[in-house]
Amino acid sequence: MSDNLHHDEVTGVDTTGHDWDGIKELNNPLPRWWLWCFYITIVWGILYTIAYPAWPLVQGATAGVLGFSTRAEVAVDIAAVEAQNAEVSAQLASADLSTLAVTDPAHQYGVAGGAAVFRANCSQCHGSGAAGVQAAGYPNLLDDAWLWGGSLEAIEYTVRHGIRNEQDFDARWSEMPAYEEVFTAEEIAATAEYVLSLSGSDHDAAAAAVGMEIFAGECSSCHGDAGMGDPELGAPNLTDAIWLYGGSRDKIIETITYSRFGVMPAWGQRLSEAEIKAVTLYVHQLGGGE
Incomplete structure (x- = not known):
């Protein structure tokens, strides 16, 4: 490669040899003020890591000779x-x-x-x-x-x-039993329909009539005969529209089947x-x- 390929005849400055679509970069030296600033930052960085916490160790970090700690200040x-x-x-x-x-x-x-x-x-x-x-x-x-x-x-x-x-x-402390192995799927579904009826939600009236008897025998001891709950037992009110785990038919069936146990x-x-x-x-x- 000849010298002419690395020398700009207009400015008289060598180029870096890089070429971008015919545009070449002049290899001008960095300004001395910039170089001195760069060297000063290197020295400052070294001194900073000596004076202040900086280098990570297995546990903690170097403390620095000044013993400065933002944690201590806070x-x-x-x-x-x-x-x-x-x-x-x-x-x-x-x-x-x-x-x-x-x-x-x-x-x-x-x-x-x-x-x-x-x-x-x-x-x-x-x-x-x-x-x-x-x-x-x-x-x-x-x-x-x-x-x-x-x-x-x-x-x-x-x-x-x-x-x-x-x-x-x-x-x-209170715990609702899981009725998965106590009720049949049909009984759980009927109980869910009755629970839906308590809050005025759309429900199957015939199934709810069956579920009402199941509720009276198994659920009323905690939720009350009218389903209004009992704060002494942590039993929720089933007559309002507020549901901790959702009040859809599927969610109620899921709750009756598997129970809930929030901590x-x-x-x-x-x-x-x-x-x-x-x-x-x-x-x-x-x-x-x-």
Whole structure:
């Protein structure tokens, strides 16, 4: 390859040898100011990795000679905020929520703090807006249908001890039997028709008449003779249009056949007393609390 192929006669500068549709790139040297900036950034990067946490190790990372830690700074900030709120937090922790006035600073602090507790610990199941996820059996906390009661006392107990978990001896506990091996498919279908009739949904009247007798013998002990449920047992009201797992004919048949067994963790072992009462106040004031 001759020198003419790598030399631009107009500018007198060598080219890189690259050719894009007849367009060639001049091989001009980089400006010295740019090179010095580049070298300085290399030196700065090396010094930074020495001074601050940088290089990953098997456990953690190099600490850096300055001992700087963003985690430590955040911990200091959190401690400062907690110190500022210590008095009102202690008042909330010792308060009787049923008599705590909405104008009380502890109540206002609790609702605001409870929103943060809810977003950090409860929104994963109940949703960021607390509307629940029906397909997965996570209840909507905005309506007035409460399996275990929606009073402040009931909500606090549920938050503290959870539902059907094995971590807290005082967890709320009830279990609907699976009727797969108890009823025939026809009996399950008839019971489903009766359950549909309780909420005023479209149903087969003849099948519902058969299902009513089955319901009276097997289901009324928990759901009540009129199907209105029992908060003491966590038995849902079947006469409204609110369904935790869906109220279609197929979903009701599925529930009767295989049962449901939702679990909620006990937050009393994870949250402070003030946090439990704060999230109780927050959930209660969302609109569905009794």
